[in-house]
Amino acid sequence: MERSSLLDQALLALQSLLTQAWGAKVLLAVLVFLFGTWREAYAALAVLMLLDFITGVLAAKHQNKPVTSKTMGLKTGQKVWLYSVVLISANLADKGIPGPDFLLGLALAMLVVTEALSVVENLSRTFPDQPVLMHLRSALGSKLEDLKDKGGP
Incomplete structure (x- = not known):
């Protein structure tokens, strides 16, 4: 498998994680609110x-x-x-x-x-x-x- 193909797959996986991981986003937002930046x-x-x-x-x-x-x-x-x-x-x-x-x-x-x-x-x-x-x-x-x-x- 080519290097650019692996990079593309990694970027797609990251994009998917960021667009679908609402539970993690909410948890992170709550933690930032409670503990500060x-x-x-x-x-x-x-x-x-x-x-x-x-x-x-x-x-x-x-x-x-x-x-x-x-x-x-x-x-x-x-x-x-x-x-x-x-x-x-x-x-x-x-x-x-x-x-x-x-x-x-x-x-x-x-x-x-x-x-x-x-x-x-x-x-x-x-x-x-x-x-x-x-x-x-x-x-x-x-x-x-x-x-x-x-x-x-």
């Missing part, structure tokens, strides 16, 4: 959540704690549900407040920082003798305490 922070959050999952498993194994698929699935599901509620709420609140959207960005930043701190904490539990990780964990911990003292998260 794509931002790089979503990608950063997804990558950090994956890193948190991997480093969490490594830390548990290093500390000889049991790791079961049920526990990991439950914790991951709870986190995804909670983060989704936070992001949807922030996006919908932005839609209801005149002016620039800022609550969704703030919520995304908070979740990204939370995941980054969790990755560092997991790494410091996995490699407890690494001075850089110990210093970073204590520095981040003191910054969080300062925020709490000032009425922050």
Whole structure:
């Protein structure tokens, strides 16, 4: 089969998918309405959540704690549900407040920082003798305490 024939078939398949996949289009429209348009922070959050999952498993194994698929699935599901509620709420609140959207960005930043701190904490539990990780964990911990003292998260 010729290359142009394969390309034509692929383009026809794509055109068919785009003109007939109404369910997918509606779902995508609902997701965009709820979560807002794509931002790089979503990608950063997804990558950090994956890193948190991997480093969490490594830390548990290093500390000889049991790791079961049920526990990991439950914790991951709870986190995804909670983060989704936070992001949807922030996006919908932005839609209801005149002016620039800022609550969704703030919520995304908070979740990204939370995941980054969790990755560092997991790494410091996995490699407890690494001075850089110990210093970073204590520095981040003191910054969080300062925020709490000032009425922050």
